[in-house]
Amino acid sequence: MSLDTATHYCLNLACGSARGQVAAISNLLNEHGAYIEQFSVFDDHTTERFFVRGVFSLRSPVQVLEHALTGLATTFPNAQWKVHDLAVPTKVLIMVSKFDHCLRELIAQWRRGELNMDIVAVVSNHADLASIAHAEGLPFHHLPISADTKPQQEAQLENIITASGAEFVVLARYMQVLSEDLCHRLHGRVINIHHSFLPGFKGGKPYLQAFERGVKLIGATAHFATTDLDEGPIIEQSVERVDHADTPQNLAQAGRLVESLVLSRAMRFVLDRRVFINGKKTVVLR
Structure with a gap:
């Protein structure tokens, strides 16, 4: 042939x-x-x-x-x-807050043709990263959120997902927890990067938790988001060696590189259609 x-x-x-x-x-x-x-x-x-x-x-x-x-x-x-x-790029919506490293890496690999996706929108609860999206010609949606406005904010988010045709939603250091209802409706479509080697140091401030425990390895985990915080099926992980002299700030600095690497690698697996959800785990066929 x-x-x-x-x-x-x-x-x-x-x-x-x-x-x-x-x-x-x-x-x-x-x-x-x-x-x-x-x-x-x-x-x-x-x-x-x-x-x-x-x-x-x-x-x-x-x-x-x-x-x-x-x-x-x-x-x-x-x-x-x-x-x-495989000739049709997968539509992806990226969500961020104030950290830009994962967003920048995804955009860079997308621009180089290394990730077969079409970034249909960038959504954030803050306006800080709007300039990055605008410089790349990407639609940017600022959706502020509070405890009182969360249902309305997530309704707006769902409208954007539907209108853009996004198949996957990437939480690229989006520092908000999705509601249980939204997690159910988007089951298997939301990919999160967590800045620790799960199942260790779940929840907030994992680098501070790691510092307080004196760990010698820090890591990052890309996983599917579920109703259980930081417990969804794991797609990809990696670690970086640290030591007793590192401050929480040092750990965060080293961790940002690992986070960017792990999320972009996980996205490559997903976009290449290698990832299957298997209960609480994933199968990643190479």
């Missing part, structure tokens, strides 16, 4: 475990003219769930293949699947 004239797709499928699933999927793709370029699977024996990520090229209409996949999926237990056109 001439790959130059073909469209590249990614198949994501999760279902209950059963015999013959790899053969059935690969045979169906082959029968419909798909040229398989990548094919990764994982069977979780603890949850009896089976996960598939397949990247393939196709010159014929994808709708024919999707119709066949619909039929095949009915033979798999509790199957959920989708075919993604």
Whole structure:
């Protein structure tokens, strides 16, 4: 097949475990003219769930293949699947407060073509980072929030998400906790960066917590946001070595680099359609 004239797709499928699933999927793709370029699977024996990520090229209409996949999926237990056109950037909305390092790194990688996304808006409860968004030609929405106005603020946020068509919402050091109702409605779509190596030092001021415990490693964790604060399924983590001489300010300075790295790496996994939620955990197929 001439790959130059073909469209590249990614198949994501999760279902209950059963015999013959790899053969059935690969045979169906082959029968419909798909040229398989990548094919990764994982069977979780603890949850009896089976996960598939397949990247393939196709010159014929994808709708024919999707119709066949619909039929095949009915033979798999509790199957959920989708075919993604890899030529279409994923729409992403970024939320921030006053810290700019994660936002700047995401924008830089997006501009370099390293993250296959379309940043549809930047939303913040403060106006401090408006100039960054405006300089990049990105829509900026200032949505102040207080305990009394949180329901109205989140209603405005949901309207922006819907109007922009954002598939994912990235909390790039957005220093507010989303309500339980909003977390439920956006389940599996909100990615948060927390400035500690979870499950340690949850909640506020994790660098101060780390300093008070005299840790020798600090870290950052990218995870899906859930109704349980800082306990959502983990996508990516990393650490940085520190020592007894470091102040909380030193820890925060070192941590900002780790946060930016971890969030951008997690976003690459998500945008490449490598990440599956598996209960309280994730499966990241490489």
